[in-house]
Amino acid sequence: MTDSDTPPLADKPSLGHLFWVFLVMGATSLGGGVVGYLRTGLVVRERWLDDVTFVELLSISQTLPGLNATNMSILVGDRLRGGWGALLATLGMCLPGAALMTGAAYAYGIGGDDPWSKAFLHGIAAGALGLIVVVMVQLGSRVLKGFADYVIVLATAAAVVGFKVSVPIALLGAGAVAIWWHRPRGGKSS
Amino acid sequence: MKQLLDIAGVFSYLSLLTVGGGMAAFPELKTLTVETYHWMTFPEMLHFYSLGQLAPGPNMMMVASIGAVVAGLPGAAVALVAFFLPTGLLTFFIGRLWIHLSTWRWRPAIQSGLGSVSVGLVLAGAIIMGRGAVTDWLWAAVAAIVFLLLFKTKLNPAYPIVASGLVGLLAHWLQIA
Numbered sequence: 001m002t003d004s005d006t007p008p009l010a011d012k013p014s015l016g017h018l019f020w021v022f023l024v025m026g027a028t029s030l031g032g033g034v035v036g037y038l039r040t041g042l043v044v045r046e047r048w049l050d051d052v053t054f055v056e057l058l059s060i061s062q063t064l065p066g067l068n069a070t071n072m073s074i075l076v077g078d079r080l081r082g083g084w085g086a087l088l089a090t091l092g093m094c095l096p097g098a099a100l101m102t103g104a105a106y107a108y109g110i111g112g113d114d115p116w117s118k119a120f121l122h123g124i125a126a127g128a129l130g131l132i133v134v135v136m137v138q139l140g141s142r143v144l145k146g147f148a149d150y151v152i153v154l155a156t157a158a159a160v161v162g163f164k165v166s167v168p169i170a171l172l173g174a175g176a177v178a179i180w181w182h183r184p185r186g187g188k189s190s
Numbered sequence: 191m192k193q194l195l196d197i198a199g200v201f202s203y204l205s206l207l208t209v210g211g212g213m214a215a216f217p218e219l220k221t222l223t224v225e226t227y228h229w230m231t232f233p234e235m236l237h238f239y240s241l242g243q244l245a246p247g248p249n250m251m252m253v254a255s256i257g258a259v260v261a262g263l264p265g266a267a268v269a270l271v272a273f274f275l276p277t278g279l280l281t282f283f284i285g286r287l288w289i290h291l292s293t294w295r296w297r298p299a300i301q302s303g304l305g306s307v308s309v310g311l312v313l314a315g316a317i318i319m320g321r322g323a324v325t326d327w328l329w330a331a332v333a334a335i336v337f338l339l340l341f342k343t344k345l346n347p348a349y350p351i352v353a354s355g356l357v358g359l360l361a362h363w364l365q366i367a
């Protein structure tokens with residue numbers, strides 16, 4: 001790996017161009033998996049970021065609360081054009097889906113009680129469940145490393161589903177235990 | 191006005207629970223929209239959630255649908271701002287700080303620890319969602335097939351999910367499930 005392997009980064013975009021690129025990604029990233037679209041758009045096509053920075057920002061997005069897609073828009077927008085860049089990138093990413101889902105609410109009000117639409121939507125729900133489980137397995141294969149991690153996963157899920165512990169309490173409780181388990185150990189100088 | 195305030199409260203609260211993705215907030219989303227405020231039934235919420243997986247962009251734009259059902263366009267706008275602003279500000283400021291924390295000894299601990307908890311929360315959400323979606327063997331089979339397809343191939347998830355909807359129409363036509 002030498003520097004010549006990676007093409008030089010492009011110049012930072014104008015706010016308008018930044019908004020436009022995120023709007024296009026927000027409108028075309030059908031079927032979830034926005035992260036893949038983001039990498040294609042930002043690293044490959046526009047060359048605004050290199051892969052190392054992309055992965056670094058993605059790991060921040062995944063650790064902090066909030067959706068990966070919007071967190072990435074904020075972090076990338078901020079890197080390229082500061083606060084306004086973060087705002088416009090996020091708006092571009094969200095507006096198409098927001099408009100569609102608002103429209104869906106009205107369409108549902110008109111046709112949602114129809115047994116055919118109910119049947120269709122019930123099918124979609126089963127399919128979406130399959131997608132959620134895939135996302136969970138992919139997330140798990142990346143972050144779960146030892147036996148203790150799996151114990152934390154099961155304990156968190158059992159607390160919420162089985163014992164009706166509210167999510168914030170489970171988050172704080174299991175989070176504290178899990179962070180403590182992974183606490184920095186060994187030589188202080190390392 | 192009361193409704194808009196309720197929407198703002200519910201979605202800004204849910205916003206902070208989305209560690210590891212929107213699914214982590216699903217259990218509380220169900221409790222608040224269905225049981226506490228009676229804005230919709232669980233099947234209705236499930237339908238919007240699933241449609242939201244098909245929509246482009248972030249996969250939780252269904253918060254706009256709930257807002258619109260409760261209070262029209264202002265409701266949709268309030269739900270969106272409430273859902274994205276708190277975590278957005280957090281990400282913006284911590285994102286700037288986080289780069290400077292790259293050598294902080296606790297950073298890997300936080301990353302690994304929260305990682306496991308977020309998988310647990312997504313699992314909890316998936317189980318609660320599954321109770322609504324998997325109403326008989328047919329839907330268990332559909333979910334399993336979609337899982338295998340997406341796990342084994344690089345297929346765009348939109349295709350098998352729409353196909354699941356078509357299975358729903360077929361099942362309705364044939365009067366099964």
